[in-house]
Amino acid sequence: MNKTExxxxxxxxxxxxxxxxxxxxxxxxxxxxxxxxxxxxxARRAEGCRYWDVDGHEYIDFLCAYGPxxxxxNHPHVEEAAARVQRDGNCLNHPxxxxxxxxxxxxxxxDFAAWxxxxxxxxxMTTWAIQVAREHTGxxxxxxxxxxxHGSHPWCTPGHGGILPEDRAHxxxxxxxxxxxxxxxxxxxxxxxxxxxISSFHHPIFGDSILPDPAFLKLIEESxxxxxxxxxxxxxxxxxxxxxxxxHRHFGFEPDLICFCKALGNGHPISSxxxxxxxxxxASRVFLTGSYWNSAAPMAASLAVLEILEKENTLExxxxxxxxxxxxxxxxxxxxxxxxxxxxxxxxxxxxxxDETNFYRxxxxxxxxxxxGVFFHPHHNWFMCGAHHDRDLDHTLRAADEAFASVKKHFS
Amino acid sequence: MNKTExxxxxxxxxxxxxxxxxxxxxxxxxxxxxxxxxxxxxARRAEGCRYWDVDGHEYIDFLCAYGPxxxxxNHPHVEEAAARVQRDGNCLNHPxxxxxxxxxxxxxxxDFAAWxxxxxxxxxMTTWAIQVAREHTGxxxxxxxxxxxHGSHPWCTPGHGGILPEDRAHxxxxxxxxxxxxxxxxxxxxxxxxxxxISSFHHPIFGDSILPDPAFLKLIEESxxxxxxxxxxxxxxxxxxxxxxxxHRHFGFEPDLICFCKALGNGHPISSxxxxxxxxxxASRVFLTGSYWNSAAPMAASLAVLEILEKENTLExxxxxxxxxxxxxxxxxxxxxxxxxxxxxxxxxxxxxxDETNFYRxxxxxxxxxxxGVFFHPHHNWFMCGAHHDRDLDHTLRAADEAFASVKKHFS
Numbered sequence: 001m002n003k004t005e006x007x008x009x010x011x012x013x014x015x016x017x018x019x020x021x022x023x024x025x026x027x028x029x030x031x032x033x034x035x036x037x038x039x040x041x042x043a044r045r046a047e048g049c050r051y052w053d054v055d056g057h058e059y060i061d062f063l064c065a066y067g068p069x070x071x072x073x074n075h076p077h078v079e080e081a082a083a084r085v086q087r088d089g090n091c092l093n094h095p096x097x098x099x100x101x102x103x104x105x106x107x108x109x110x111d112f113a114a115w116x117x118x119x120x121x122x123x124x125m126t127t128w129a130i131q132v133a134r135e136h137t138g139x140x141x142x143x144x145x146x147x148x149x150h151g152s153h154p155w156c157t158p159g160h161g162g163i164l165p166e167d168r169a170h171x172x173x174x175x176x177x178x179x180x181x182x183x184x185x186x187x188x189x190x191x192x193x194x195x196x197x198i199s200s201f202h203h204p205i206f207g208d209s210i211l212p213d214p215a216f217l218k219l220i221e222e223s224x225x226x227x228x229x230x231x232x233x234x235x236x237x238x239x240x241x242x243x244x245x246x247x248h249r250h251f252g253f254e255p256d257l258i259c260f261c262k263a264l265g266n267g268h269p270i271s272s273x274x275x276x277x278x279x280x281x282x283a284s285r286v287f288l289t290g291s292y293w294n295s296a297a298p299m300a301a302s303l304a305v306l307e308i309l310e311k312e313n314t315l316e317x318x319x320x321x322x323x324x325x326x327x328x329x330x331x332x333x334x335x336x337x338x339x340x341x342x343x344x345x346x347x348x349x350x351x352x353x354x355d356e357t358n359f360y361r362x363x364x365x366x367x368x369x370x371x372x373g374v375f376f377h378p379h380h381n382w383f384m385c386g387a388h389h390d391r392d393l394d395h396t397l398r399a400a401d402e403a404f405a406s407v408k409k410h411f412s
Numbered sequence: 413m414n415k416t417e418x419x420x421x422x423x424x425x426x427x428x429x430x431x432x433x434x435x436x437x438x439x440x441x442x443x444x445x446x447x448x449x450x451x452x453x454x455a456r457r458a459e460g461c462r463y464w465d466v467d468g469h470e471y472i473d474f475l476c477a478y479g480p481x482x483x484x485x486n487h488p489h490v491e492e493a494a495a496r497v498q499r500d501g502n503c504l505n506h507p508x509x510x511x512x513x514x515x516x517x518x519x520x521x522x523d524f525a526a527w528x529x530x531x532x533x534x535x536x537m538t539t540w541a542i543q544v545a546r547e548h549t550g551x552x553x554x555x556x557x558x559x560x561x562h563g564s565h566p567w568c569t570p571g572h573g574g575i576l577p578e579d580r581a582h583x584x585x586x587x588x589x590x591x592x593x594x595x596x597x598x599x600x601x602x603x604x605x606x607x608x609x610i611s612s613f614h615h616p617i618f619g620d621s622i623l624p625d626p627a628f629l630k631l632i633e634e635s636x637x638x639x640x641x642x643x644x645x646x647x648x649x650x651x652x653x654x655x656x657x658x659x660h661r662h663f664g665f666e667p668d669l670i671c672f673c674k675a676l677g678n679g680h681p682i683s684s685x686x687x688x689x690x691x692x693x694x695a696s697r698v699f700l701t702g703s704y705w706n707s708a709a710p711m712a713a714s715l716a717v718l719e720i721l722e723k724e725n726t727l728e729x730x731x732x733x734x735x736x737x738x739x740x741x742x743x744x745x746x747x748x749x750x751x752x753x754x755x756x757x758x759x760x761x762x763x764x765x766x767d768e769t770n771f772y773r774x775x776x777x778x779x780x781x782x783x784x785g786v787f788f789h790p791h792h793n794w795f796m797c798g799a800h801h802d803r804d805l806d807h808t809l810r811a812a813d814e815a816f817a818s819v820k821k822h823f824s
Binding site for chain 1: 529707
């Protein structure tokens with residue numbers, strides 16, 4: 001394949017982009033994070049579990065826009081709900097009934113939550129959540145897991161540029177699933193511990209996903225409870241893929257505050273944080289706003305999303321199809337004499353190659369798959385959606401079979 | 413008027429909201445910032461320069477959703493452009509051609525800019541901008557104007573909750589239009605001055621707007637230039653209302669980095685920062701991303717907005733109608749024996765009552781206007797839009813005449 005021809009329009013656009021945008025493409029969608037040269041750079045359209053790049057290539061998508069696409073791109077009911085409200089007026093001088101309806105719906109779904117607030121991004125909510133923890137406790141220290149992603153704000157960004165030591169002066173880190181290290185961090189925070197923020201499972205970039213050890217979660221939960229520390233669940237990535245009421249229900253623990261984004265709007269821009277009654281006063285004291293945060297259409301979209309997820313039992317569908325994907329990949333790998341590790345819950349699956357630390361096989365595999373119309377990210381956990389049907393998995397597993405054969409051949 | 417009946421649906425919704433949302437309504441749209449009881453709490457729909465509350469009352473709107481509505485609510489060309497792209501797919505795995513087109517358009521409009529990035533809120537961009545200033549200079553101090561609003565993030569939020577001294581450890585403040593105070597702050601920052609951030613005119617809440625003294629702007633510009641400090645223009649509020657190329661062009665100065673939001677998308681969620689070539693490397697080093705930041709529909713909306721603003725000379729229309737509003741209000745006030753101060757540029761007008769410090773007259777005036785179908789905020793600068801036509805101003809000035817008469821009577 002001549003890659004320049006194959007991705008001609010992507011490359012031409014990227015050249016134009018590089019002149020007027022730093023790096024051409026930045027952030028989590030940067031081509032540098034996939035396999036430069038092997039992946040398309042620009043998308044054109046999407047439908048269900050498939051998208052098309054600007055050169056017209058079609059892909060079965062296991063990234064789902066890095067999470068938001070939970071029901072399938074352009075789900076007709078969601079789009080109709082949003083468009084109907086958009087026609088009335090979206091961004092107004094006051095909130096609309098939709099914010100009340102959505103807050104009522106979410107507080108009914110999330111067992112411990114008495115209230116909800118809304119934003120536009122995960123970072124909006126995680127940053128506000130640690131402020132609420134500080135306001136509620138009158139303390140300063142926030143404990144987070146090493147290598148966990150909680151957004152792009154200075155206190156938590158994975159980037160190095162423009163950060164001051166003060167931005168993280170009261171952020172302490174501990175290792176995932178390591179009770180001793182958590183206890184050490186907690187002791188270090190002492191009487192000044194305001195909050196602990198975790199995801200429900202660990203999904204570092206460039207690493208296998210790691211499910212939580214129940215004893216580890218119990219230790220965090222009890223420590224927070226006994227010391228009056230606010231226990232924050234960053235459910236931005238897992239929310240509405242593992243349990244409709246928050247992924248703490250899937251893993252059996254109880255946080256005090258939860259942050260949602262991504263799947264909440266099926267691509268319509270919305271995020272939300274919900275908390276316990278005890279945190280309401282602190283929540284009302286931490287200023288929170290943005291130009292479009294009361295916009296009605298994404299809230300109407302969210303209500304449609306939640307209704308469909310419930311009615312169609314999409315979470316069970318994603319779990320089942322994710323398991324089928326895991327099984328199919330395991331068996332295709334075995335057939336080709338390639339050892340893989342499957343990690344993460346089936347609805348957010350990931351694979352890596354056993355005994356590999358440099359990701360060369362992962363990159364080769366992903367590059368071979370994308371050539372065959374299947375988008376697997378080599379370094380970032382994947383996402384299932386409600387539109388991954390059997391025929392999509394059939395095509396996917398045939399592509400994976402050939403890609404594993406190519407890995408075997410290339411690395412022998 | 414029985415207010416409970418007049419705003420029955422607003423009040424019922426607010427009661428429901430108060431159960432599931434801290435304060436019921438929070439942020440910049442909180443009823444507490446207007447005149448509690450006199451203003452509607454929830455909006456239902458909007459069209460042109462008018463909106464309707466949930467009780468069916470119609471208002472001529474001089475807040476424009478606090479800025480975003482620059483062309484009129486539901487402008488058909490903007491809505492069509494966004495809907496067409498939304499039908500193809502909005503939030504995808506990669507950026508789309510729209511991000512390149514919009515970056516090309518914006519860098520062509522803004523004279524000093526070589527590149528653009530995109531976000532969802534003003535705060536996303538102002539926070540990133542100060543990080544870029546720090547990364548570029550390797551210094552820490554950011555100078556800002558006392559009482560200026562640059563967003564809701566910890567370093568700049570007007571709120572008090574959940575803030576640590578470290579969040580503002582390297583933020584220095586100086587008084588607007590006060591060269592001596594600026595020089596003092598600059599000396600205090602010394603060799604550690606990374607950036608200066610200002611709006612093009614000062615628009616404090618609970619205060620008159622104050623236009624810039626050209627010598628003050630020149631001093632900031634030259635000081636930044638001589639000391640290699642990054643000069644940031646927060647054009648979130650004024651952008652695309654004073655000059656299509658950034659409001660520095662309107663006032664005659666030259667920043668290094670500019671932040672846009674609000675009017676850029678006519679209500680579609682988008683913000684942008686643009687900077688000089690010299691800042692490109694620093695810009696590429698400060699991690700910047702969010703779940704929906706590459707979404708295509710708001711970018712297509714922005715391109716339509718910019719095209720219409722140019723083609724229809726909407727900025728001149730807003731200036732002219734703002735001047736007509738100022739003149740009409742001055743003359744109606746005079747007729748009724750009430751002294752007012754008009755402040756701000758005509759496209760972002762504001763009035764206050766002379767010799768008043770408690771805002772009682774402002775609140776009474778605004779409450780009387782809203783009763784007559786005209787939304788003037790008592791404490792926050794107003795916004796003109798392209799859909800404020802003569803008949804709207806005629807109605808507005810008749811309402812204002814009666815409201816001034818009521819102020820005169822009530823406060824005599």
